[in-house]
Amino acid sequence: MSFRDSPAFDFVHQRFKRKLEDFDDDDLSSELTFVRMRKDDPNPNPNPLPSTASGNNPFLTRQHPHFQSRASTSTSTQDAALLSYPNRIQFFVRMISGGNTLVLHGKPDDTVKFIHEKIQSVTGIPMIEQRLIYRGRQLQWDHTLAECMIKNDAGLHLVGRMRSTEHPQAWQLVDDLVSTIYRLCKGEKGVCLKSVKPKLIEFLNMTAKNDVDRDHPAPHLNIFLSLCAPAALVMLYMSPHEGNRECAEELIRHFIDSSRDMLPKPIYSQCAPVVLEFCKLIGRTAPHDDPLYNLCRGSLASMVEDLRIGRSLRNYDNSCNKPVTNIAVEDIFPFVAELASLLSDTLVSSMESSDSISPSPCDVNNFAAFLRPLRAAIKDQPDFGGLIPTPIRYSLPCYSDEIKLLYILFLEVFEKVQMCLDKMEGDLVIEETEDGGWDQYLAILKELRGIAKLYQGAEDFFWVNLKRNKVSLSYLILRYATRDEDYKWILEHKELLDFESRRHLVMMLLPETKDEYEELHEMLIDRSQLLAESFEYITRADPDMLRGGLFMEFKYEEATGPGVLREWFFLVCREIFNPQNALFVACPNDRRRFFPNPASKVDPLHLEYFYFAGRVIALALMHKIQVGILFDRAFFLQLGGNNISLEDIKDADPYLYSSCKKILDMDPLTVDQDALGLTFVREIEELGSMKVVELFADGKNIVVNSRNREEYVELLIQHRFVTSVAEQVNHFARGFADIVGEEKIQKLFFKSLELEDLDGMLHGSESSVSVEDWKAHTEYNGYWETDPQIYWFWKIVGEMTSEQRKVLLFFWTSLKHLPVEGFEGLASKLYIYKSNDSVDLLPSSHTCFYRLCFPAYPSMAVMQERLNIITQDHVGCSFGTW
Structure with a gap:
């Protein structure tokens, strides 16, 4: 069953269809329709808009938040509507300066002040500067239309000029643009199609110059919306007259392209309401595969992905440093549902077809872009305070339908992806190198995981079910994971991946080496001074230079190139980890493994050398060079920010491990009889003499017994393997972080690997050479x-x-x-x-x-x-x- 046939899609479709159709005729009586009239027309037609061949008016006016089209096809039709509502009055307000006319609908008991407010809402002329004249006298604010003797088709004059508004040039420019479009749609002779684009270009240039204050609403864009310019452009797009459709498409594309290229990012995001209107209006009259609709939908996705939606009408939120605009959750969700449907249909087709069919990268990117503000809006709601409980069996305080439907979409799409992953594993067995059109699966999984994080138990459900697809998931990573994407979400669950895929992902956390020799950090080193000179070259270098790569040459030798660099890495690491240099000690149970030496301070520069060692190891990994070194588990765990347990010290200190095991396994009665003779102290050798260190304040007076022995062992391990080498480990980690860019990436690198993974990357194969x-x-x-x-x-x-x-x-x-x-x-x-x-x-x-x-x-x-x-x-x- 395809997603379009599922209960989820039907629920989405019916709900938003009802929203579009839910239009109250009482609202119609109080809505303002702004119609452009020809300046030389002495008797303005109350319904001047042309009809299409089918008899439906293509001009979709802003009469409702969801833009329900209420097009009339003739004056008689509107007259019939007026007769159906005897209390409704239709009258005209003519601008003296511009010759434009407003067509208003009102009720006899509406006040003149209410009419002034309507006029201000569309023209921007402050009410204090407005005067309405009827039959030679000014109308008073507190009088009603009935008291002023205003009847159907009455003609009023507004005394007030456009230059009294804050942006008169923009008002006039958009006004002329819409008037010209109206005349083109009527098919008037003498109106040139080429005259429309210059007006739009001039408006966009004006917007780019003036709408640069992100702390206030973009006034030019509000004017563009208020004068119904988007609806006029769509009307032109649907017009049957020759050349109009092509002209409208060019204008809408130009608006989108110029907004992206000319406007600052905050102002560009504020174009979202305009493009949202394009999407709604075109989507209602054109098929969903219409290229212009797809362009508008993609542009809207890029505009809203960083917006805060659903709670504020200010166009910049200083608290979160992200732009906001008057886009609601209800505006965004239909696009999420539509794209989820497209992805599901494609996934189903890929399973049923023998050809390579992959979801469109554009659809996947748009799906992700629309999801970001939607998820943020849901998480922003104070009513939740945490994860949304599932199953959702009750009415939620806000976004109730969207929250329920989003969960259904998650389950529907995830099911389809898993079916495709199952099929992929079968295909890999048959033809291992065959590409089945799987390049977008990781991106879809990332977005599904993002949805799952909103709901109780959903993320666990996601990862538990994905375990059955470990083979295909690892294949996808090796085949399609690239540096331009973020895969930290997968690294958090490294147990789902094999060694090759884990290595592939963590290697992308490291800088990429460059081939240009002029960008490489050059080193000329004397073999007899290998460690000291290498220390100077690496420690004193700017991290940016090291990230570009290294060029190595030994003094008095002609050889250069990658082979010499590989040799240098091997030799310098052998010196760094040589126990005679006192930086690291070899583990007694495995002499190939090394742990920081607690007594390394015998060298005054020991911390700088640990910093140097961290840089060298990161560079060796970056250059993919095996240096024959293994880390001890306790050292490895600390680099990833993990805690150390008793089992982790087995190789580094087998004597301490054995002693602690005996303490924990000893009979409680024997321990309580002070058979151990232990207190909370530790004896350490320092510069040839023994030193007693308390494990906590006054520890020397606290006897170890059966009740506190676990705490004693834990503190002993903590002091031996963490506290005593904390500075050394921190400096090593800092050196490593210098190369990868930051500390959190350094920790993620080690946290995302198993110790055996690092062994293979740093040491190389344990097998004898075949x-x-x-x-x-x-x-x-x-x-x-x-x-x-x-x-x-x-x-x-x-x-x-x-x-x-x-x-x-x-x-x-x-x-x-x-x-x-x-x-x-x-x-x-x-x-x-x-x-x-x-x-x-x-x-x-x-x-x-x-x-x-x-x-x-x-x-x-x-x-x-x-x-x-x-x-x-x-x-x-x-x-x-x-």
Whole structure:
């Protein structure tokens, strides 16, 4: 069943149809219709608007908040209407200065003051400057129309000129624009279509120059609305006369384009009521696939996405620093429902069709744009104060229908998306690389999750149900997630993703390296002063320069490029995490893992070096270089802002872990007999002497017993792994945040990963180097795979130790550790080149391009001798590399 056939769509459609049709004839009697008359017409026709071929007037006047068309087709029709309401009086008010005429409807007991208020509402002429003249005498405010002897078709004169208004030029300009459109719709001879556009251009230029005060309503746009210019343009668009439709479309498009390009953002947003009228009027008379309607709907979406709607008529809200305008929730919701219907229909079609059908990016973007102010308006209501309870079985204090229907829309669209994701997983099994038109699914899921956050239990429902689509969700991220979108909403639920998709998302939190050498931060470093000089280059550099990328060169060496940079990262990280430098200590249970050294202050610059280390690690990750380093779990958790438990310290301090476990597992009676002899203190070694630290005030006098032992263990762990290294961790995090841009991104990076994920990204593959995988990803230049030298080479490599292979790999690529995917994860294949050098020379390498070069050695023994030399650790680093 399509969404258009669902109860939700029917409810939406019927509700808003009733709103449009719910027009009270009593309102008609008190509404003002502003009609342009020809200045030389001595007997103004009370119904001058032309009828279409079908007999319906296309001019939709603003007689109701929902713009219900009440078009009349002839004077006789209107006269008949007047006879049906004997208490209604129709009369005309003629402007002396402009020759324009207002057609008014009133009741005999309406006061003259009430008529003055109507005139002010449409013309802007202050009431104090108005004088109404009838039969040579001025009408008094407190008299009624009956007392003034005003009858049907009476003619009054308004003494007051347009220049008495605040913006007389704008009034006159829009007045002329609408008058010209009216004459075009009548099909009058001598009216040039080309005369309309200059008037609109002049009005927009005037608006751009004057409507720049965002603290007050945009007066020019209000004038444009008050004089029914949008309705006039739509009337022209629906006109049967030749050229009118094309002219109107050009004018409406020009208004939208110029508003976007010429007006400041706050004023551009205030164009929303005008474009809303375009949408309502065109949408009521043209099909929903009408290009002009779609343009107006998309433009309205861009205007309202940052607006505050539904509670204020001021056009700027200083409390939230966002523009507001007189757009209501009821105005926005029909577009949300319409776009939800379009998306649902497309999703259903994609399931039923063998072709690749994807929801339109434009529809998805508009759906998101309309949802933003709608969600904000719902959350702004003080009646809720929290999540909306579900199921919604009672009347809500405000936006009742919209809140109910929005939840139904969420369920309808989410169901369709999940069905598509199920189908996707089946397609991936059959044809893994086939694109089934899935590029908009992530964007739709993001908006559905945004709706779910409004309702109790809905977000949990969303994530729990999405667990069944982990495979397709991970595929979507790897295939379609790009840097120009925000995917933090997915990272909050990292358990739904696999390692590759998590890595893909967090890598987009890091800056993107640049290829332009002139933008790279250049370093020239002496190997003998590797750590000290690297510290100066990285610590003193502006973060913006580092984010652009690095260019590395060692002093007295000719080699440059990515291969040298990979080597530098490996060597400098080996020095940073060398326990002899006292910055980090290796975990006893896993010597590859490191934790900040609580005693690092033996070096006066230790905090600056932690700051330096944070920058280096962030840069290594940014450049996708495996440096052979692993973090301890306690250190990793702190970088993500997470708490540390007893199980998290197992590798970093196995003795403390074992002791704490014994304390917690000991018989309570034994503990209460003071068998432990413990108080709330901790002994630490500092500069060769023991020091006692209280875990809280007067802790040395508090005995550990069965009731407080859990608190004791928790405080002990907190002091050992948090308090004692807080400064070191903070400085490391600050250095890392410098590269990613801000602290919250730094925390999100680590929070979004599992420790094993970071292991793979920072250290690389834990598996031994596979010779078969190596061989499968190697190509040849000058040699053939069947040449004896190639056969000898792979036989020798196959007989090497694991460490020798790592040294050879490092000599060849400047990488001692492969990505977790193995050789497939490298930027390119590896190459063996045949050189013309003497067979007495050792192999050489171009690490930047993953090239190993050697001559045609005469025997396997000679080749093995040469390879044995370069696979010695002290030789393999940089010797013979370029």
